[in-house]
Amino acid sequence: MRAVVCSVAVGLVAQAALALEPFSVRDIRVEGLQRVEAGTIFASLPVRVGDTYTDDKAAASIRALFGLGLFKDVRIEAANGVLVVIVEERPTIADVDFVGAKEFDKDVLKKALREIGLTDGRPFDKALVDRAEQELKRQYINKSMYAAEVVTTVTPIERNRVNVSFSVTEGDTAKISAIKIVGNTAFSESTLRGLFDSDTGSWLSWYTKSNRYSRTKLNADIETLRSYYLARGYLEFKVDSTQVAISPNKQDIEITINITEGDRFVVSGIKLVGNYLGKEDEFQSLITIKAGEAYNATEVAQTTKAFTDYFGNFGFAFARAEARTDIDRTTNRVAVTLVADPSRRVYVRRINLAGNDRTRDEVIRREFRQLEAAWYDGEKIRQSRNRVDRLGYFTNVGIETQEVSGSPDQVDLNVTVAEKPTGSISLGAGLSSADGLGLSFGFKQENAFGSGNSLGMEVNTSKANRTIVFSTTNPYFTEDGVSRAIDVYQRTSRPYDDVDTYAIETTGAAIRFGVPFTDSDTVYLGIGADRTRIIPGTLLPTVYQDFANEFGYSSTALPLSIGWSRDTRDSALVPSTGKVIRASGEWSVGGDLRYARGTAQYQQYFPISRKVTAAFSSDISLGAGTNGLSYPVFKNYYSGGLGSVRGFEQGSLTTAAQRAGGLTATGGTKKITFNGELLAPLPGGGNDRTLRVYGFVDAGGIYGADESIQLADMRSSFGVGISWISPVGPLRLAFARPITKFDGDKIQGIQFQIGTTF
Numbered sequence: 186m187r188a189v190v191c192s193v194a195v196g197l198v199a200q201a202a203l204a205l206e207p208f209s210v211r212d213i214r215v216e217g218l219q220r221v222e223a224g225t226i227f228a229s230l231p232v233r234v235g236d237t238y239t240d241d242k243a244a245a246s247i248r249a250l251f252g253l254g255l256f257k258d259v260r261i262e263a264a265n266g267v268l269v270v271i272v273e274e275r276p277t278i279a280d281v282d283f284v285g286a287k288e289f290d291k292d293v294l295k296k297a298l299r300e301i302g303l304t305d306g307r308p309f310d311k312a313l314v315d316r317a318e319q320e321l322k323r324q325y326i327n328k329s330m331y332a333a334e335v336v337t338t339v340t341p342i343e344r345n346r347v348n349v350s351f352s353v354t355e356g357d358t359a360k361i362s363a364i365k366i367v368g369n370t371a372f373s374e375s376t377l378r379g380l381f382d383s384d385t386g387s388w389l390s391w392y393t394k395s396n397r398y399s400r401t402k403l404n405a406d407i408e409t410l411r412s413y414y415l416a417r418g419y420l421e422f423k424v425d426s427t428q429v430a431i432s433p434n435k436q437d438i439e440i441t442i443n444i445t446e447g448d449r450f451v452v453s454g455i456k457l458v459g460n461y462l463g464k465e466d467e468f469q470s471l472i473t474i475k476a477g478e479a480y481n482a483t484e485v486a487q488t489t490k491a492f493t494d495y496f497g498n499f500g501f502a503f504a505r506a507e508a509r510t511d512i513d514r515t516t517n518r519v520a521v522t523l524v525a526d527p528s529r530r531v532y533v534r535r536i537n538l539a540g541n542d543r544t545r546d547e548v549i550r551r552e553f554r555q556l557e558a559a560w561y562d563g564e565k566i567r568q569s570r571n572r573v574d575r576l577g578y579f580t581n582v583g584i585e586t587q588e589v590s591g592s593p594d595q596v597d598l599n600v601t602v603a604e605k606p607t608g609s610i611s612l613g614a615g616l617s618s619a620d621g622l623g624l625s626f627g628f629k630q631e632n633a634f635g636s637g638n639s640l641g642m643e644v645n646t647s648k649a650n651r652t653i654v655f656s657t658t659n660p661y662f663t664e665d666g667v668s669r670a671i672d673v674y675q676r677t678s679r680p681y682d683d684v685d686t687y688a689i690e691t692t693g694a695a696i697r698f699g700v701p702f703t704d705s706d707t708v709y710l711g712i713g714a715d716r717t718r719i720i721p722g723t724l725l726p727t728v729y730q731d732f733a734n735e736f737g738y739s740s741t742a743l744p745l746s747i748g749w750s751r752d753t754r755d756s757a758l759v760p761s762t763g764k765v766i767r768a769s770g771e772w773s774v775g776g777d778l779r780y781a782r783g784t785a786q787y788q789q790y791f792p793i794s795r796k797v798t799a800a801f802s803s804d805i806s807l808g809a810g811t812n813g814l815s816y817p818v819f820k821n822y823y824s825g826g827l828g829s830v831r832g833f834e835q836g837s838l839t840t841a842a843q844r845a846g847g848l849t850a851t852g853g854t855k856k857i858t859f860n861g862e863l864l865a866p867l868p869g870g871g872n873d874r875t876l877r878v879y880g881f882v883d884a885g886g887i888y889g890a891d892e893s894i895q896l897a898d899m900r901s902s903f904g905v906g907i908s909w910i911s912p913v914g915p916l917r918l919a920f921a922r923p924i925t926k927f928d929g930d931k932i933q934g935i936q937f938q939i940g941t942t943f
Contacts (some may be wrong), residue, residue: 208238211266219274219345221255226270229253238268246270255308275308285353288328292747294321300590303700314339326478329397331435332356359386361396362437366410368444371419379407379411383440389867398429398438414446419478419518420512421447433650452722453518459525462499462538472496480510480519480866491524497563500530501713502586502596531684534595538604541580542634546635549573549600551661554704561596568704573602578632580605606630610915619906637661639663651677658700670711678819687722687729689819691715697746707746709769712775715820716741728818728851735815741896742817743775754790759874759910761798778817782808797865804829804858808891816890818873823887825900830885831857832902832921836930840889841898845926850887857894858885875910881919901925 209515213234215226224615229249232242243261246359258273281298282763283291298304303317318335325333334354338348361383377383383406387397393793408425427442432438452475459469471491473484480624489506496504506529511520538546544919552572555566566584574582581603589595608630629641636661645652654674661670672695679688693715719729719738742815748769770783788802810816826835840853864879886899918937923930 207472208266209262210234210236210268213268213270215270215272217274219275221274222274225253225305228412230270230521232268238263254310265707269282274345275310276303276341276345278307278345278349279342280305280348280693282348282350283353285355286351288330288355288743289324303349309339309349312415313598313906314349318351321353325355327355328359329359329399329438330355331359331431345383345827355434358397358435359431361440361872362432363397363439365439365441366444367441368425369446370520371417371446371449372413377410379916380409380447387868398440402575403429403440410442410444412483415480415482415859416484418449418481419446419453420450420480420482420510421445423447428541434761448514450478450512450515450517450519451514452476452478453516453520455521455523457523457525459523460527461525462496462527468492468495468525474521483522486934488523491787494563494567495523497528497561497566499527500532500560500562502531502561502563505529509943529593531594532558533557534589534592536598538600540597543604543635544578544602544632544637545635546574548578548600548635551664552576552643555598566598572704573600576605576632576637577907578605578637579603614852648871651679662698665703667705668707670697670699671695672697672713687721687725689729690718690720691819692762693744694720695744703742705753706749706751709746709750711746713744713746714741715744717817726851727850732815732818736817740778740817741776742773742778742780743752744771744841759877759908760790760800761792761874762790772811779812779814780808780810780816780820782806782820788890797863800862800864802858804885806854808854816854818851822856824848824856824858825884825931826933827919827938828915829856830883830900830902831881831904831919831936832883832923832932832934833900833926837931837933838885838887838900838926839886839893839929841895842889844929849930853887853892854890855888855892855894856885857888857899859883867907877908878905879919880905882924883921884925900927902931 192615210232211234212231213227213230213273215223218226229246229252231245231249232238236242242354246261247259250256253451255275256272257275260271262269262271270488283294285844286294291717295304297320301317301320302310303782312814314337318337318485320335321335325331325335326432332354333356336352336354338350338352340350341347344518360387364378364381364383364385366377369377371408382395383398383402384395387393390396407427411424417562420753423445425445427443427907428441430439430441452474454471455474457465457468472488474481475484485508487506488941492506493504496506496919498612504525506525507520509524511522512931513519520928533555536550536553536555538549539558540833541549553569554572555562565881570582570584579602583601585599585601587597587599589597608628627641627643629639633640639657640655640657643652643654643656652674653676654672656670656672658668660666660668674691676691677688678690695711695713697709697711700708701707710868717740719725719733721733721738742900746769748767750765750767752763752765753916754763754765765786765788767786768784770781772781773779784806786802786804788800793799806822807817808820808822817936818819823836823838824830825833825838829836831880836852837850839848839850842848843850860881860883862879862881864877866874868878878904882903884899884901886894886896888898901924902921903924904919905918906919909916916937919935921934923932
């Protein structure tokens with residue numbers, strides 16, 4: 186007869202009801218197994234055949250088996266020297282399903298539960314299910330869906346299995362109904378609320394989600410509020426409390442922020458204390474704090490950072506700089522003492538790269554100006570980081586300094602990048618009553634095969650201009666950073682739909698080298714060859730017939746090119762400050778044609794406020810024949826449309842002579858364009874810089890070889906537009922109306938351009 190030695194309920198280990206004298210274990214037998222292998226039991230038991238049985242070992246055995254998480258009941262019995270382990274397995278999860286979950290994708294939810302052990306084929310654990318249910322509720326709360334309810338249903342099925350179903354009643358999203366700031370006197374409540382990304386909603390809230398409560402977003406808004414006061418002299422500003430109240434129906438949220446502004450303090454003086462390497466004058470020039478003005482915490486932080494950065498230029502990677510304040514509350518003045526300690530000088534042992542799964546290491550390393558085994562140089566490290574970022578291959582580039590254990594004079598630089606898609610497809614279109622819809626298509630891979638080289642193709646299917654261009658660029662054709670670009674193109678211009686009309690066909694190729702002189706300045710040198718053919722037909726303009734009479738219907742050119750560019754913008758997609766300057770020239774030295782042409786472009790961005798940016802750009806282009814020959818008409822400049830004067834059809838502007846003779850637009854030898862824009866976040870869009878509205882004024886003109894540039898001959902337009910860095914790529918939409926126009930001008934009131942990444 187068996188004696189029950191130990192019986193354990195789930196989660197508890199009980200002592201033997203009937204204590205037995207220790208005995209030698211002759212055999213061990215397992216009963217109740219369905220899916221679990223017997224070897225799993227034997228491997229977990231602390232008792233082996235031949236061991237001496239004790240009650241302590243039995244208790245330890247039960248604890249070990251419950252620790253596997255596979256059983257909901259375990260018993261141990263003894264009979265004639267045989268230990269019998271009796272188990273009851275937990276049910277196995279056959280399926281996990283979600284009902285009513287619309288806010289989240291089911292596959293994403295299943296993956297999240299799989300990570301915590303709740304998935305098909307795993308043992309069912311009620312505690313794990315409860316944890317999953319609470320996690321689902323938390324995820325809904327993070328999306329301001331406080332009314333969401335989750336009910337778990339466990340359905341037993343055959344072969345000791347269960348189906349687990351989470352039934353979700355999502356309810357409506359809770360909205361912020363009010364944001365109150367209590368205690369403010371220096372600034373109006375509307376001004377302070379305007380600093381927040383959170384708001385009570387607008388017509389665009391469906392996109393911005395700005396009226397959805399988020400604790401993280403509220404904390405960021407409070408820090409913005411704190412920075413606003415500290416930057417205006419309120420040195421003792423503090424947030425006393427923040428209350429978030431939700432309505433009984435869990436649909437409305439009211440936020441109340443209680444603040445104490447304190448007094449406004451003025452800087453009475455600034456002094457330096459510490460070791461400044463004998464370069465006090467240089468450090469003095471870095472101070473942006475001004476005596477006699479309100480204490481500005483932002484300027485203080487900028488100054489201390491500038492100090493540590495400047496120390497870094499001399500190899501002091503661990504320099505410390507802090508600002509100490511001596512407050513005089515009787516006069517509301519504060520003295521600022523800048524204390525600096527350069528610490529020790531170090532050099533860089535290694536530069537380690539991480540995150541570049543596709544991009545080759547050499548593509549990143551060749552942008553570095555900080556070298557391994559060289560003294561640490563903060564300025565070179567910043568230049569290196571910016572150069573890697575400007576490649577455009579990564580969404581984020583970070584560099585961290587890590588001390589080398591046991592070597593106080595050495596550091597490693599850990600470079601972490603997050604790659605982004607570098608292929609792009611661009612689409613462009615224009616809509617006019619005369620010619621309908623014209624489309625353009627472009628494909629480009631900026632980082633082909635992770636090599637840093639680019640491959641591209643452009644196609645234009647408009648009625649007037651059909652283009653196909655293949656291009657490739659190697660940014661490091663030489664180890665010194667000289668780039669090489671190759672273009673092969675074929676362009677056909679057929680202004681009319683009639684199959685018998687004339688056409689201009691240009692086929693050519695060019696190679697260009699870019700020589701970097703500084704980190705922001707590059708000079709370009711190139712040579713090309715092209716062949717242009719005038720295909721005779723009806724409606725051939727006189728200027729083309731005159732050209733054919735001089736050079737023939739087919740002509741060749743061998744142009745040399747030179748250019749220079751400088752780009753100091755803070756962002757390529759949404760710039761708010763900086764400028765772009767470009768100058769380029771072309772001179773044909775061989776073939777049938779002799780000419781020279783050049784273009785100068787200038788763009789400047791001015792931050793009007795934290796949200797509003799003003800932009801100005803200008804473009805002047807000139808061309809002329811050389812060696813006593815006429816300027817080739819098909820090298821003319823064109824104006825009108827996106828990139829020049831919006832509101833007019835692309836390339837449709839005519840010269841004074843063309844208008845006087847009732848001729849179509851065949852371009853001119855001179856072009857001038859001016860553009861002004863004022864950009865701001867879309868009303869209701871908060872501070873989202875990826876979605877902006879802009880107003881613009883454009884002016885431009887096109888002029889023939891015998892015409893002087895006259896402002897009276899310029900067209901102009903005004904309008905509004907939307908700029909959106911959308912999920913499918915950058916988009917610009919413009920609605921334009923002419924201010925100055927001439928009879929026969931082709932008006933195009935709606936124009937847009939969009940690109941997508943893959």
